Amino acid sequence: METNRYHRQILFAPIGESGQEKLSQSHVLIIGAGALGSSSAEALTRAGVGHITLIDRDYVEESNLQRQQLFSEKDMEQKMPKAIAARQRLSEVNSHVKIDAIVGDAEVDILRKIVPEADLIIDATDNFETRLLLNDMAQKYQKPWIYGAIVASYGVTFTVVPKKTPCLQCLQEYIPVNGATCDSVGVIQPVVQKVVSQQITEALKLLTGNEAALSGKIISFDLWNNEHVEIEVASLRKADCPSCSEKRSYPNLAYDSHLKTAVLCGRNTVQLRPQRKQTDLNEVAKELQKNNQIKLFQNPYLLSFEVDSFRIVLFQDGRALVHGTMDQMEAKNIYHRYLG
């Protein structure tokens, strides 16, 4: 190993030589290689984590470049899958790190293979379905994971440690149903770095045997409005939680609970049927209208909007049709981007 590379990090007393050695033996799974995932992956790669697995189902587009630090105009022109473009850049940054790139959904079958081998999971997803799945998987294999999310100038993060903190399922009542997403209200780049700073600092503590230094709090901030909040949430751990209590059954690992998709034959359309049913179309319309690039149509039964070359129709029972594609993965991306 090079002697100088991690000198400043080793000088930092809580890490030291032994912490650096632990980092080099660690395997971190990063779910999502968008804004948060890019930044987390670069930080962990520079820090000398031994093995990183990246999962992402999207490809690089022009609007990513403002905040997704691993990607270049060339990646965009080539529509490179984010996981692949990220691996390329990361291996230039630190050739000693083993980087696995998976282009696809973070599905039960994939996670079942990776999570048992990982020391830690970093959440860099853009939706709660995946987070609830990852939460159950982390509980099942007793792995810590670090929630992170951003919208506009607001960010929020929380480290879930099995048997110690509440899990995401314990906090389920606080999960927004039609939450604003980055594409309808925008996001500024510094909030990415701020959330990732929190996530990676917590990750370094966990990976170097400094659990006692973990925050134990939900931390949120609004950079534009100069707000910083920390709330101690140990009391929100639920004694009957279906994901982390004695009575756990991991409800989000059941096949039925996933976003179901079906290609509608001959219609160049994909149907999505999410877990959460009943959609307040007016609420959705209100969120969508904040983005003046979206052309909206609404009647009492459905909401239809056009964006890029797609048309999405959302029904009250929660179903969505994505016209203009027969690629299920692409339709899921569009659904989560605009409908949370």
Add this chain to the structure above:
Amino acid sequence: MKITVNGNGLEVQEEVKHVKGLIDFLGLEDKPLIIEHNQQILQKEEHEKAVLENGDKVEIVHFVGGG
């Protein structure tokens, strides 16, 4: 009455009497919120019982999905 919300001082009118009133005042009534009032986490049904007094501290967090 002057209270502190998310670390910043906030002057609120007399009609804001309890935490629920504050949430309405801030226009956050539609969001699921984790709220701490003077370092005590409140359940939703407690929002209306949590009477605000001068100098109180309220911290409000909400989850978002983007990444």
